[in-house]
Amino acid sequence: MKIVKEFENLESRSIGFVPTMGALHDGHRELLKRGRAENELLVLSIFVNPTQFLEGEDFSKYPRTLEEDIKIAKEIGVDILFLPDVETLYSGDEVSILAPKIRGFILEGKGRVGHFNGVLQVVLKLFNIVKPHKAYFGKKDAQQLILIESMVKNLFLDIEIVPVDIVRDFDGVALSSRNRYLSKEERKLAIKIPKALTTGETLLKSGNSLQSTKRAMLSALEDLEIGYVEIRDRNLNLLQKFEKENTIILIAVKVGKTRLIDNIWL
Ligand code: PAF
Numbered sequence: 001m002k003i004v005k006e007f008e009n010l011e012s013r014s015i016g017f018v019p020t021m022g023a024l025h026d027g028h029r030e031l032l033k034r035g036r037a038e039n040e041l042l043v044l045s046i047f048v049n050p051t052q053f054l055e056g057e058d059f060s061k062y063p064r065t066l067e068e069d070i071k072i073a074k075e076i077g078v079d080i081l082f083l084p085d086v087e088t089l090y091s092g093d094e095v096s097i098l099a100p101k102i103r104g105f106i107l108e109g110k111g112r113v114g115h116f117n118g119v120l121q122v123v124l125k126l127f128n129i130v131k132p133h134k135a136y137f138g139k140k141d142a143q144q145l146i147l148i149e150s151m152v153k154n155l156f157l158d159i160e161i162v163p164v165d166i167v168r169d170f171d172g173v174a175l176s177s178r179n180r181y182l183s184k185e186e187r188k189l190a191i192k193i194p195k196a197l198t199t200g201e202t203l204l205k206s207g208n209s210l211q212s213t214k215r216a217m218l219s220a221l222e223d224l225e226i227g228y229v230e231i232r233d234r235n236l237n238l239l240q241k242f243e244k245e246n247t248i249i250l251i252a253v254k255v256g257k258t259r260l261i262d263n264i265w266l
Contacts, residue, residue, distance in 0.1 A: 001077075002080045003080075005082075009131070010043075014134070019123060021049065022069050023069070023180070025179075029076065030138075031164050033076060034164055035134070043130050062177075119144055120151050132159055146236055173190045173191060181258040196220035197217075200231070204247065213231065214230075231250075248265050250262075
């Protein structure tokens with residue numbers, strides 16, 4: 001495996017790319033395994049992107065576990081590990097990119113105004129540097145995935161975005177780099193999140209209305225500080241009723257000081 005800070009043009013008919021902020025877990029492993037299986041060359045980037053963190057968020061204390069990450073990358077057979085510096089990616093007074101006015105500023109984008117501008121900005125830069133044929137993103141960050149798919153479509157980028165299923169722990173909690181912030185007690189409370197999603201799934205599939213489903217989910221999440229529980233279509237538009245193969249239930253909650261998101265695609 002080559003570890004590089006500057007990226008050289010690659011000669012390959014099939015480049016798979018997994019952009020990350022590091023602190024790799026089994027969810028990332030799934031993206032990497034898929035990328036490994038489907039491409040001649042596999043590139044992983046690790047870059048904790050400052051522009052997607054708002055003032056007061058956890059940028060400086062975001063987990064950085066490079067040694068462990070390198071081990072995982074080698075184990076899976078990554079060809080190139082790209083570790084850009086902030087100075088390589090950002091020059092100061094820049095042309096910037098704006099997330100869609102509506103879908104970029106609801107859900108995660110409502111509480112974290114400008115977050116998706118930063119995500120799309122860095123992903124576009126990384127796409128232009130790595131020039132992948134396929135790029136892999138987890139469904140756990142559903143809004144991020146959907147907005148990246150929109151960016152690729154709207155800017156006519158020649159890249160296939162591959163959505164990868166959420167990986168869950170033994171008790172159903174979705175894997176996330178931020179889970180390591182949770183105390184034992186908080187980790188137990190977090191189980192309410194996948195349980196609420198399963199409740200939502202059962203109720204919708206058995207014909208309950210969106211409103212009553214949402215009410216039941218809110219009570220399944222009692223004791224947690226709820227950011228949102230929303231039922232939307234796969235383009236993040238509001239739904240009038242459950243649509244099979246076109247519905248996502250999205251949850252954001254705070255467990256202690258840690259904000260967790262999760263979702264289920266139905
Ligand atoms: O999902 C992440 O880890 C980040 O938002 C991404 C896509 C690597 C952009 O910094």
